[in-house]
Amino acid sequence: MIKKFQFLCKPEVIYGANSISSLPSIVKSLNCKNLLIVVDKTFSKTIFFSDILKILQKENIKFFIFDKIEVEPDTEIGNECGKFAKKNKCDVVCGIGGGSVLDTAKAASILITNDGYIEDYQGLNKVPKPGVPKIMIPTTAGTGSEVTYTAVFIRKDLKRKGGINSPYLYPDYAILDPVLTIPLPPDVTASTGLDAFCHAIESYISRKANFLTEIISLSSMRLIWNNIYKVYIEGEDIKARENMLYGSFLGGIGLANAGVTAVHSMSYPLGGRYGIPHGVGNAMLLPYVLDSDIENDKSFTIKSKFANIIDYVMPQYKDKSEDFKSHLLIKEIKKLNEKLNIPRLRNFNIQFETFNQLAEEALQVQVPIENNPYPITKEHIIQIYKNAY
Amino acid sequence: MIKKFQFLCKPEVIYGANSISSLPSIVKSLNCKNLLIVVDKTFSKTIFFSDILKILQKENIKFFIFDKIEVEPDTEIGNECGKFAKKNKCDVVCGIGGGSVLDTAKAASILITNDGYIEDYQGLNKVPKPGVPKIMIPTTAGTGSEVTYTAVFIRKDLKRKGGINSPYLYPDYAILDPVLTIPLPPDVTASTGLDAFCHAIESYISRKANFLTEIISLSSMRLIWNNIYKVYIEGEDIKARENMLYGSFLGGIGLANAGVTAVHSMSYPLGGRYGIPHGVGNAMLLPYVLDSDIENDKSFTIKSKFANIIDYVMPQYKDKSEDFKSHLLIKEIKKLNEKLNIPRLRNFNIQFETFNQLAEEALQVQVPIENNPYPITKEHIIQIYKNAY
Secondary structure, three states, X not given: OOEXXXXXXXXXXXXXXXXXXXXXXXXXXXXXXXXXXXXXXXXXXXXXXXXXXXXXXXXXXXXXXXXEEOOOOEHHHHHHHHHHHHHOOOOEEEEEEOHHHHHHHHHHHHHHHOOOOHHHHOEEOOOOOOOOOEEEEEOOOOOOOOOOOEEEEEEOOOOEEXXXXXXXXXXOXXXXXXXXXXXXXXXXXXXXXXXXXXXXXXXXXXXXXXXXXXXXXXXXHHHHHHHHHHHHHOOOOHHHHHHHHHHHHHHHHHHHHHOOOHHHHHHHHHHHHHOOOHHHHHHHHHHXXXXXXXXXXXXXXXXXXXXXXXXXHOHHHOOOOHHHHHHHHXXXXXXXXXXXXXXXXXXXXXXXXXXXXXXXXXXXOHHHHXXXXXXXXXXXXXXXXXXXX | OOEEEEOOOOXXXXXXXXXXXXXXXXXXXXXOOOEEEXXXXXXXXXXXXXXXXXXXXXXXXXXXXXXXXXOOOEHHHHHHHHHHHHHOOOOEEEEEEOHHHHHHHHHHHHHHHOOOOHHHHOEEOOOOOOOOOEEEEEOXXXXXXXXXXXXXXXXXXXXXXXXXXXXXHOOOEEEEOHHHHOOOOHHHHHHHHXXXXXXXXXXXXXXXXXXXXXXXXXXXXXXXXXXXXXXXXXXXXXXXXHHHHXXXXXXXXXXXXXXXXXXXXXXXXXXXXXXXXXXXHHHXXXXXXXXXXXXXXXXXXXXXXXXXXXXXXXXXXXXXXXXXXXXXXXXXXXXXXXXXXXXXXXXXXXXXXXXXXXXXXXXXXXXXXXXXXXXXXXHHHHHHHHHHO
């Protein structure tokens, strides 16, 4: 079969413990007059954040802080951030936080240079002009937003999430400093880490995967698999935090280059309608989507892909059969969810009767649906929601 | 330690058996009036090449063929190709061959748009203007030239090789069609394959390696290690040819992003002075440079890197000690060289007395020397030449 790809990994990456110290020199190299800092509310109260401000002040860098993001952002808060940036004539944006914060910072970058609102740009390639330079500093090992060209916002009016997807959203710099992920509490560590794991496994099994993204996705899975429980029980394990951050970045590359699959489509409406955090939604659904993939993939390539994952992530089972390994993978993911205390769908106030509606909305998140290894239908999706209940 | 990188993999990649069929549509998408085809002399006599011409003719694409490259190119033949391209008003270049051919095609691309000669542009960032679009079609699994920004030419007057290194040399398209590598004879299959293996292992141990390039280099090594002997004894094994081609491409990404080490610096003068093919030179030297790395790397990171390679490439030795694994790696590479009938230095007309001169020239190939895991000196290099004799 003839396939093609063009690989993208745009940001200049600065990484390692204390790599945050390079922030002032990056900002200065951009001849920045007014820096917009979009920061996670919780993180903004840590000593880590005040230390960042200190090193910026020391270099006389003028900045404006937008710290209003608490949960997953809706378009309203995104537009407010853009307005704030414009008012203060910000010419470089810096996001310090999880995916919500980084996405908002990315959106602010293009709202500064374009006249419209987030609602105008949700979709694919709808942003007319490039934004100002973007520096992304993740404080979760999760979304991989520091390497993707997407920014997701809830449309409150439509009870739906929608992504701005534009090459103008690619970050210019990513600082991967594991020290900054230390204050992350265990539950968020777990759910964001599983979100990253979803990016890795979904991009690996995506129809758009290629021989380059596949090895990146596999490496991401291995890093996360071997470290997520460590950071869950011991948040100060800096080596494990580092591995998680690199794993998340690699998962983001997988996501940006090969896309995700039905898990993400099905998780979107859970966020849009019930406010279920993105990582939690993905984690809850993942094993049941994989179950469905095995059951319905008529080309039988999925089992061999699942077996590859086992060879790579749990090499102790290398000599087992493909069938054994593919089912083992799902079993192990379910076990991991339990160990990390990920809730089930039934723990949220969701009625069985809404599954039909949710499935319709999931199908509208079209690109990941198209990437799914087998052609997934509304009936499949309803069944998966039921299984994940 | 704080490190940084900016990852580059520019070409749009079309891959898989018979992916060559996409060539006409690519050429047409570039609004090409006159296509320059630079082709390997041997390959130009195959049915594969006449088939390529047929599909171009069928689409009324006008082309001009430059097929004079037999061995590694000197600046003279490179300039001749550039002149030929200019004379025929070529506006897209297409290289079909091994590294020599692809490098010449890349150089022609910038000679069309710039007024000087190859000699003017050898070095780093010396090319003033972008070239015309470049389509690269490797017929060896070797140099990875289809993804690098380098084109190497021998300066006959100086008896030395020199690379044009410029972002304007990055190919725009790479077609990886394993079918086209079938006519490659066993000895060239072996030496070019080992060249690719050198790119992989050297980029892995390079000081410029990072967590992204490392996994790409490891995957490249595994693909080549598991397939090189297969394609050596059975050139029509299309699956193995495919794996070699992807391995070589990935090795090229490693090379382009993390560089190579002392092996390449030491191989250059062997090519420049004695005409030893690039792949053969690298293959002969590789195990002895690695020996020297183990012996002299005072930070002791190299042994753990070698052990990682074994874990990845020969997982059956996973439970052995780091020390065992690192020496095993070198032993296995020496064995592979023997199995593939790679000659030794003594098989060429080289005198021991020239090692001093060769070492001085090797040190002038500075960037790979700087990338070497330990600070390598003239004395080390002379010793390595002696060991490889």
